[in-house]
Amino acid sequence: MSDAGHVPGTVRPGGRTARIRTAVLRAAEDALIECGFAGVDLAEIARRAEVGKTTVYRRWGTPQGLVADLLADMADQSVRRTETGALADDLRANARLVLRTLTxxxxxxxxxxxxxxxxxxxxxxxxxxxxxxxxIAEWSPCVEQAIVRGEAPDGTDAAEVVRAVSAPLYYRFLVSGDPLDETVADQSAHAAACAAGAGAYVR
Structure with a gap:
């Protein structure tokens, strides 16, 4: 995106505008949870948020623009990474965070x-x-620090290691329907840490 403009809903001023944004995004969350994307009707969102329709249409423009802003807000609010000084423990913390979110x-x-x-x-x-x-960018420094400590070889793709932790959890969540619990999360983290240490993710 160029500096000439912005995607509707991505400006983050404070005060009343921030309160309106918060109310509208929470209403969008509720609609998505209750009805899926088909439920994200801007007029209905405005009603739920007790905000004028004109404000919602002017700021977000489309349901897609509103969901894009909701995702941006979710990224802003996401939990920061855990740094324990050991790759296996950092990845376990990541896996358990993903588990808590998905369940x-x-x-x-x-x-x-x-x-x-x-x-x-x-x-x-x-x-x-x-x-x-x-x-992924938030958690990749855990792997980069592990490389410096000698827990993973030089050239290890930090982003791929982080992806490897959550991929099995998302597979169960979206595809197989198999149970999701701390044992599964810990196994996923352990597997990724072992693979990283063995050089499986060297570019």
Missing amino acids: DPRQGVLFKAVISAAAGDARTAEALHRFYAAR
Whole structure:
């Protein structure tokens, strides 16, 4: 995106505008959870948020623009990485954070709705990709520090290691329906840490 403009809903001023944004994004969350992407009707969102329709249409423009801003807000609010000084423990913390998100009664349903919406809409998909890129960038320093400590070889792709932790959890969440619990999360983290240490993710 050039400096000449911005995607509707991505400006973050304070005061009344910030309160309106918060109310509208929470209303969008509720609609996604209850009805999926089909439920993100701007007029209905305005009603739920007790905000004027004109404000919502002017600021977000489309349901896709609103969901994109919701994802940007979710990225901003996401939990920071854990740094324990050991790669296996850092990755375990990451896996358990992903587990808590996916198994949360509200957040899990919200992520399924957003992922489903992204499958059929390019703009929503782009916003979802930005969200996950931000989360991978947040946790990649744990792997980079592990390389410095000698826990993984030089040239290890830190982002791939982080992806390897959550990929099995998302597979269970979205595809297989197999149980998701701390044992599964810890196994995923352990496997990624062992593979990283063995050089499996060297570029």
